[in-house]
Amino acid sequence: MTVDGTDYTDDVEPRTLLVHHLREALGLTGTNVGCDTSNCGACTVHVDGQSVKSCTMLAIQADGREVLTIQGLADTWDGEGSLHPLQQAFHEAHALQCGYCTPGMIMASLDLLAENPDPSDDEVRHGLEGNLCRCTGYQNIVKAVRAAAVQIRQGSTKSQEVPA
Amino acid sequence: MIPASFDYVAPTSVDEVVSTLAEHGDDAKVLAGGHSLLPLMKLRFAVPAMVVDIGRVEELRGVRDAGDHLAIGAGTTHHEIVHDPLVRQHCGLLAEATSMVGDAQVRHRGTIGGATAHGDSAGDLPAVVSALEGTFVAQGPGGRREIAAADFFQGYLETALAADEVLVEVRIPKHDGWGFAYEKFNRVAQAWAIVGVAALVRRENGSVAEARIGLTNMGAVPVRATASEEALAGADRTEDAIRAACQHAADGTSPPADLSAQPDYRQHLARVLSARAVARATG
Numbered sequence: 001m002t003v004d005g006t007d008y009t010d011d012v013e014p015r016t017l018l019v020h021h022l023r024e025a026l027g028l029t030g031t032n033v034g035c036d037t038s039n040c041g042a043c044t045v046h047v048d049g050q051s052v053k054s055c056t057m058l059a060i061q062a063d064g065r066e067v068l069t070i071q072g073l074a075d076t077w078d079g080e081g082s083l084h085p086l087q088q089a090f091h092e093a094h095a096l097q098c099g100y101c102t103p104g105m106i107m108a109s110l111d112l113l114a115e116n117p118d119p120s121d122d123e124v125r126h127g128l129e130g131n132l133c134r135c136t137g138y139q140n141i142v143k144a145v146r147a148a149a150v151q152i153r154q155g156s157t158k159s160q161e162v163p164a
Numbered sequence: 165m166i167p168a169s170f171d172y173v174a175p176t177s178v179d180e181v182v183s184t185l186a187e188h189g190d191d192a193k194v195l196a197g198g199h200s201l202l203p204l205m206k207l208r209f210a211v212p213a214m215v216v217d218i219g220r221v222e223e224l225r226g227v228r229d230a231g232d233h234l235a236i237g238a239g240t241t242h243h244e245i246v247h248d249p250l251v252r253q254h255c256g257l258l259a260e261a262t263s264m265v266g267d268a269q270v271r272h273r274g275t276i277g278g279a280t281a282h283g284d285s286a287g288d289l290p291a292v293v294s295a296l297e298g299t300f301v302a303q304g305p306g307g308r309r310e311i312a313a314a315d316f317f318q319g320y321l322e323t324a325l326a327a328d329e330v331l332v333e334v335r336i337p338k339h340d341g342w343g344f345a346y347e348k349f350n351r352v353a354q355a356w357a358i359v360g361v362a363a364l365v366r367r368e369n370g371s372v373a374e375a376r377i378g379l380t381n382m383g384a385v386p387v388r389a390t391a392s393e394e395a396l397a398g399a400d401r402t403e404d405a406i407r408a409a410c411q412h413a414a415d416g417t418s419p420p421a422d423l424s425a426q427p428d429y430r431q432h433l434a435r436v437l438s439a440r441a442v443a444r445a446t447g
């Protein structure tokens with residue numbers, strides 16, 4: 001499988017979960033395990049461009065597929081080392097406290113914005129219903145996603161006013 | 165949590181799936197989206213010796229226009245169904261209800277075949293397919309057979325599928341011109357329905373000609389609210405008439421008791437939600 005643009009060839013036991021393969025075999029610990037029961041979304045990565053909970057998928061099911069984790073996200077943007085607008089906006093809008101949910105929250109938001117480039121507050125809340133945050137109360141996450149949406153639409157990483 | 169060890173195959177044709185199932189009998193389990201099976205395997209409630217992944221069988225995927233019905237491949241994901249133009253045009257109820265299943269990540273992996281073959285009457289799709297009077301197509305060593313929705317669901321987590329059969333297709337009759345609504349009641353986002361109601365209404369000359377109501381999580385199998393359906397046939401499209409008919413929505417049901425609700429509360433919900441769903445479907 002390809003992970004964050006790098007090809008990997010490994011033998012895996014069929015029962016290995018994708019998230020364990022990423023973290024333990026490939027050392028990509030940016031993706032977190034929260035609930036381990038497909039509820040919290042902390043383990044969200046993209047497989048062939050769609051958000052999935054990697055604690056509820058076997059590594060072998062991703063054989064031959066393209067996986068994108070939070071660690072490869074910035075490289076998909078301008079290739080010059082800048083953060084992806086979602087990462088930048090989460091930082092600027094104070095959309096994290098402990099940060100545990102953040103990798104999954106950002107990967108789920110990326111999918112949300114691919115489907116709906118200009119979501120309302122309600123649409124962001126609804127679109128992220130598969131991701132739980134125990135710290136922030138979600139308010140700033142919604143702001144960050146909407147701010148990133150503006151930047152992505154403009155194709156720029158420059159800082160932007162948070163929409164009211 | 166890690167599943168117990170198992171052997172794994174990922175065939176690319178239905179014939180190979182069937183021959184693998186025939187060879188391994190009860191030891192084998194079909195894996196589709198894995199969003200019901202993998203959690204059970206992680207808890208070691210399910211310990212199959214052989215997992216047959218159907219995720220690479222292309223012929224099980226996609227929606228086809230088959231004249232009077234849509235033929236939906238069992239491996240078609242919830243996400244694909246929600247966005248499919250044919251489903252939206254001819255079977256809007258299925259698109260609406262599927263958009264309320266789980267969350268975006270769940271809908272990217274879960275399939276219509278898995279959500280029905282699992283036979284969980286708390287899932288949204290069994291009641292929806294019942295209301296739409298769909299037909300399931302299964303393939304086993306002896307070939308293909310068709311099973312009407314009314315005969316498919318046999319008990320809690322039990323369906324008419326034999327261990328050596330794979331569900332290949334769900335056929336949904338086109339419901340052009342029918343009004344529809346799915347009302348799902350739950351306490352928090354992303355949660356399963358405490359009760360769900362799927363309503364379909366065909367209108368004629370300003371009144372209700374025919375109505376169908378499927379109930380989620382009101383028994384071991386999806387239930388049809390037949391008493392209300394009968395009361396609605398020929399009824400006026402008024403709020404009073406709909407509410408009176410839906411007073412019978414829970415007649416004859418024996419819903420489960422769990423942390424979320426007791427049976428009498430579920431029956432109350434079934435009556436209220438049926439009235440809401442039918443009112444919306446009547447438009």
Ligand SMILES: Cc1cc2nc3c(=O)[nH]c(=O)nc-3n(C[C@H](O)[C@H](O)[C@H](O)COP(=O)(O)OP(=O)(O)OC[C@H]3O[C@@H](n4cnc5c(N)ncnc54)[C@H](O)[C@@H]3O)c2cc1C
Binds near residue numbers: 039193197275280354
């Ligand atoms: C967090 C979360 C929330 C969810 N919320 C909801 C919800 O709100 N509403 C809802 O309805 N569902 C919900 N689900 C369940 C979801 O819809 C599942 O995807 C679905 O029930 C099972 O589909 P699957 O493709 O993942 O099947 P799998 O998990 O792969 O399989 C389920 C069962 O069906 C069998 N099976 C699968 N495909 C076939 C086939 N073609 N032929 C024969 N047997 C087959 C398997 O052997 C297994 O026994 C939720 C799941 C999760 C993890």
Ligand code: FES
Binds near residue numbers: 044
């Ligand atoms: S760890 Fe995968 S959803 Fe919580």
Ligand code: FES
Binds near residue numbers: 102133
């Ligand atoms: S920032 Fe702590 S869980 Fe979201």
